[in-house]
Amino acid sequence: MNSAARPPAMSDVAALAGVSHQTVSRVLNDHPSVRPETRERVTEAILQLGYRRNSAARTLVTRRSGTLGVVTPATALYGPTSTLVGLEEAARVVGWFVSVATIRQFDGDSMHTALEHFLGQGVDGIAIIAPTTEVAQAIAAIASPVPVVLISSASDVPPVPHLHAVGVDQRHGARLATQHLLDQGFPDVVHVAGPQDWFDAQDRLAGWREVSGPGAPEHIEAGWDAADGYELGLRMVREGLPAAIFAANDQLALGLLHAFWEQGVRVPDDVAVVGFDDEVGAAHYTPPLTTVRQDFGALGRLAVGSLQAAFAGEDVARQQIPAELVVRASSVRRV
Amino acid sequence: MNSAARPPAMSDVAALAGVSHQTVSRVLNDHPSVRPETRERVTEAILQLGYRRNSAARTLVTRRSGTLGVVTPATALYGPTSTLVGLEEAARVVGWFVSVATIRQFDGDSMHTALEHFLGQGVDGIAIIAPTTEVAQAIAAIASPVPVVLISSASDVPPVPHLHAVGVDQRHGARLATQHLLDQGFPDVVHVAGPQDWFDAQDRLAGWREVSGPGAPEHIEAGWDAADGYELGLRMVREGLPAAIFAANDQLALGLLHAFWEQGVRVPDDVAVVGFDDEVGAAHYTPPLTTVRQDFGALGRLAVGSLQAAFAGEDVARQQIPAELVVRASSVRRV
DNA sequence: GGCACCGGGGTGAGCGCTCACACGGGCGCG
DNA sequence: CGCGCCCGTGTGAGCGCTCACCCCGGTGCC
Structure with missing residues (x-):
């Protein structure tokens, strides 16, 4: 075993197969003009030596690393992590x-550090699971030599060269949720909104407003956490319950359900609740939660496709994926 | 602007600063023997040119990419994603x-593909968020030229060179949970176990058995999903409720709570429930769930530290982090 | 028969960096 | 005063690959 010494290089394979290093390269890159028997000889030498192409050397000369940098918030939140998984799978394909x-943190400094990190690493493209307006502004301010795709529903991303944007149509999802509640006969729908510096929160609010109309009550702004929903739920019980609530995400809805259950308020009989995300477990909240599902696999593919288009020099417009309503018990009054 | 042409190289910086490329390299690598004024001149040239060190070239010559490969299941499950976040932060530090x-899938083929993927990329080390015995066996069968750390509670990882293992002490956590229920005065504790090809599931089962003793009822094996817990809960209601249940994860517990709530069984009055993971939202289940929390940040640091030790040639034993019990309403009978 | 052309394959340069080594000058010390 | 040593810096090789180009021999066509 010479395992520890130095991993085999292309020249080693070439020597063993009795060809030049260039022929080995051709075999590796599926170049057509190599005789089948030569190809086979090379392939066997590769196997025998346990050769693996050195990607650093390849990157050095081609100036392409084949690597996609993904910036994501440091949380185990359902949306971002699902998006990450979707991205990875699409990228691998x-x-x-x-x-x-x-x-x-979503400030400009953090974003700048993350981008530098990736640019120093020589990534070919960057995807940013970028929820807040602050992030978007920070991105816009940084001149990236590689294409960047912003993954968010941002309806108003400033038009920056190399900056694409894809997302699930949050506004559409919010319309579905709100309309569903109205269709169930609830006279009006209160919206518990997420932090308004998040694009998703902005768009869910906008979608709700489009459907509920100008006569609807004001929305209530909160965070994203179940604790926020819980506090709010308790306050609602004290100060008066609406007929129906559209919460900006499932965690908020979960907190609301908790508060209502604790205070003896029945859902959906006393108040209907709809969430957003269809988190793992949402089908088993008490009661099972009506919510809006996003296709993160498709989102990942869209982001990757968008970057590929950017490489090809195409100027891709913002692209959106429709959302899907999942109806469960929390919004359907038993007959 | 010559921005599109070619990014500035070390030699460009050197020319601008009036020094040799080697001096630039020394500045970049914080080599002590550079005069402060020279250093400053170089630094300024770097800034002026927007120079970034080409990591591919560096990797090529040093044979170190400074990259850690992480293999993780393609799910948004709380444990794996939290571990990933913990790893990333520890690695960045x-x-x-x-x-x-x-x-x-956790079969040998998938693992082999993933490892080849990383080895071809030239990672310096690999961390595997490796939940099943099958994965561990697959790893053991692959000779990796770089150190590999298995992140799992595996008590019986086969001793393979270069294969380290770190984890949260699942068994300890399970003991805490079970003992807590016994301390509350529940005569016996039923365990709803996870899939027994997962290390975590095995160890949680083992910990439960250690405390509950041989006289305890048999455990019930299930999956990891809330749906499994729900089905099981319904069955328990039909066939007889235990006094207390220790579920192998929070999702199972959530399913149980759902079934019980639906059937009018009160928790913890009719049956106490404890979970494992302390997922986001567990504090707002109905009722709030007693569960076992794992410190994923520490886990990431431990994994990274273990790899560093491997580089240093140290032969590190398996390392474990204790778990922590979080008591909430689901296991505490109201007085 | 001469020439163009194409399949199959080789040669050499160079990507941008680090490493080993060389080199000159100042300083301490015998 | 001479020698050695260290500080600060430069020189050149080479990491393993791809790219541009060259070369040779067989085939088809005028």
Whole structure:
């Protein structure tokens, strides 16, 4: 075993197969003009030596690393992590590696650090699971030599060169949820909105407003956490319950359900609740939660496709994926 | 602007600063013997040119990519995603990049593909969020030229060179949960176990058995999903309720709570429930769930530390982190 | 028969960096 | 005063690959 010494290089394979290093390269890159028997000889030498192409050398000369950098918030939240998984799978299909950087804060500094991190690494493209307006502004301010795709529903991403944007149509999802509640006969629908510096929160609010109309009550702004929903739920019980609530995500809805259950308020009889995300477990909340599902697999594919288009020099418009309503017990009054 | 042409190289910086490329390299690598004024001149040239060190070239010559490969299941499950986040943060602290590969199945083929993927990329080390025995066996069968750390509670990982293992002490956590229920005065504790090809499930079962003793009723094996817990809960209601249940994860517990709530069984009055994971939202289940929390940040640091030790040639034993019990309403009978 | 052309394959340069080593000058010390 | 040593810096090789180009021999066509 010479395992520890130095991994085999292309020249070693070439020597063993009795060809030039260039022929080995041709075999590796599926170049057509190699005789089948030569190809086979090379392939066997590769196997025998346990040869693996050195990607650093390849990257050095081609100036392409085949790596996609993904910036994601440092949380185990359902949306971002699902998006990450979707991205990884889509990237792998087209032969890209995925490198990850998490950020704790969405300020310009963190974003700048993360981008530098990736650019120094030589990624070919960057995807940013970028929820807040602040992030978007930070991105816009940084001149990236590689294409960047912003994954968010941002309806108003500033038009920056190299900056694409894809997302699930949050507004559409919010319309579905709100309309569903209205269709159930609830006279009006209160919206518990997420932090308004998040695009998703903005768009869910906008979708709700489109359907509920100008006469609807004001929305209530909250965070994303179940604790926020819980506090709010308790306050509602004290100050008066609406007929129906559209919560900006499932965690908020979960907190509301908790508060209502604790206070003896029945859902959906006393108040109907709809969430957003269809988190793992949402089908087993008490009661099972009506919510809006996003196709993160499709989202990942869309993001990757968008980057590929960017490489090809195409100027892709913003692309959106429709959302899907999942109706469960929390919004359907028993007859 | 010559931006599109070719990114500036070390030699460009050197020319601008009036030094040799080697001096630039020394500045970049914080080599002590550079005069402060020279250093400053170089630094300024770097800034002026927007120079970024080409990591491919660096990797090529040093044979170190500074990249950690992480293999993780392709799910948004709380445990794996939290571990991933913990790993990324720990890796970044020591200056490593994190590259991710997700796998859908835990068979040897998938693992082999993922490892080849990383080895071809030239990672310096690999962390495997490796839940099943099958994965561990697959790893053991692959000779990796770089250190591999298995992140799992596996008590019986086969001793393979270069294969380290770290984890949260699942058995300890299970003992805490079970003992807590016994301390509350519940005569016996039924365990709803996870899939027994998962290390975590095995160890949680083992910990439960250690405390509950041989006289305890048989455990019930299930999956990891809330749906499994729900089915089981319904069956328990039909066939007879235990006094207390220790579920192998929070999702199972959530399903149980759902079934019980639906059937009018009160928790914890009729049956107490404890979960495992302390997922986001567990504090707002109905009722709030007593569960076992794992410190994923510490886990990531431990894994990274273990790899660093491997680089240093140390032969590190398996390392475990204690778990922590979080008591909430689902297991505490109201007085 | 001469020439173009194409399949199959080889040669050499160079990507941008680090490493080993060389080199000159100042300083301490015998 | 001479020698050695260290500080600060430069020189050149080479990491393993791809790209541009060259070369040779067989085939088809005028």
